[in-house]
Amino acid sequence: MDGLDGLTTSPFSRRGFVMTSLMTGLTLATTSVAAQAIHTDAAGLVAGEVSIPAGDGPMPGYRAMPEGPGPFPVILVIEEIFGVHDYIKDVCRRLAKAGYCAVAPELYARQGDLSTMTDAKVIIRDVIAKTPDAQWIADLDAAAAWAVSASNGDETRLATIGWCRGGRGVWLYAAHRRDLKAGVAWYGPVGGERTAIQPRTADDVAGEIHAPILALYGGADTGIPVASVEAARDKAVAAGKSVELVVYPDAPHGFHADYRPSYRREAAEEGWTRALAFLKAKGL
Template sequence: MQDETPKPIDGRDWTGPDHRSEGLDGLIAPPLSRRGFVMTSLMTGLTLATTRVEAQAIHTDTTGIEAGEVRIPAGDGPMPGYRAMPEGKGPFPIVLVIEEIFGVHDYIKDICRRLAKAGYCAVAPELYARQGDLSRMTDVQEIVRDVIAKTPDAQWMADLDATIVWAASASKGDPERIGVMGWCRGGRAVWLYAAHRRDLKAAVAWYGPVGGERTGIQPRTAGDVAAEIHAPLLALYGGADTGIPVASVEAARDKANAAGKSVTLTVFPDAPHGFHADYRPSYRKDAAAAGWSKALDFLKANGVG
């Protein structure tokens, strides 16, 4: 069996201060007092927290790729996740895939396979595995209240850092070419992680909230950190998203660009929130396909490819 213990890459500590921003007050914390993992494996199928599953849900096969559930060492035990990558020797550029609020279910797994088909080592860690079992939850408000709101930002940032170490040391990933992509709440995480991780090459945020409530464990919004991002960021948003005003995203973009950072915003005028989620009624095929093409081009244009 392949040793999956994280190791330094080329003698360097890829989770150390050379690669993280120490200036995000409240986001870089001392070693966390962590609870055990509630989810020890990923859910099978799609989230139960949806009223129906649409017939257009995409399924990407595994021809030419290696794909499946993995265990990622995360300091307090093995964190469940899903990894897909091309067959062959590698190393392959790494793309962290950050889930919506519903867990690493079949939609997120399929995104990893799509990225693997494009040449990436795509890894989706289950970032809420300590806070609740998303495979059993059916109520969106319960998920937000009891899981999402109780997950410290510092915790999942550390877990993403650990995922990079694992991908580079045990999964044919190239630590010199790291990107991140996230949807919905994962889109918020993309903005924050881009301000945390100095060695990111590119970040893609799909309709992630840029505002919202600040709490002791989630002290800053995506808009708060917009001027601090370390990587070019592509923001993909829907003009018909009733929960995220386009003006708020434009303000975050302008704040970043005024600080000398690079944020490219694409708004699909008629697209609602969740327009990429092919298993839900919110799916808009044309906007999803155009956004996906832009995302892949953006990764490659910024050295993740």
């Protein structure tokens, strides 16, 4: 894993894929699931569940892209801890409406069936903490290759966007992928516990990123101190890298998740507009 010292490609789970298809509907792992504030139709798009060749078999995922020959810029969509459910699928369609081939692989398909899990703490303990960073990074690489070979993706225009744990993934993937053009990290933790299979934090790799990052965070996020994100940004800038940090003072963690009580419409919409402008400015 070039650019991520300490990461090695570990053996895939001997259980194979626990999830062989995506969940239907929204995650069960919330105390209060509201109707989605945003629903994006598939008119003018090629959108739906796909099977992505991975290192040890077909990996379920969701793809949305414009109709037409392309090639389209590729956006790798990194899920929250809750799986590729209807919110993440809708995000892919939103990106496709903006002209992108958006692909969201189910990165936790080997570790657990997120469609049946109702407790976020159990998901973190039994699924997230047991997923090696090297595994999901390799899966994102596989998704990128598939997007180019099978989905009219432009191999010269690759970016990533992620939420929560997926926001952490944006930082790490930017330190791994030398040809990445941009990353957008929505409230991804920059610190956290280091383990044998998750040996480095986003802060650890901030000075090693290969692509500019737009970091969108909430000032009222009780789990991610703004000072820690500022420190990661400053480390990146000191190393000659580019991190644009935007903090929405009154927004909590999950402010873009329009199916949860944490949703803050104004911050979510402004952040989305900013994210699209950032991607366009980076040639995507």
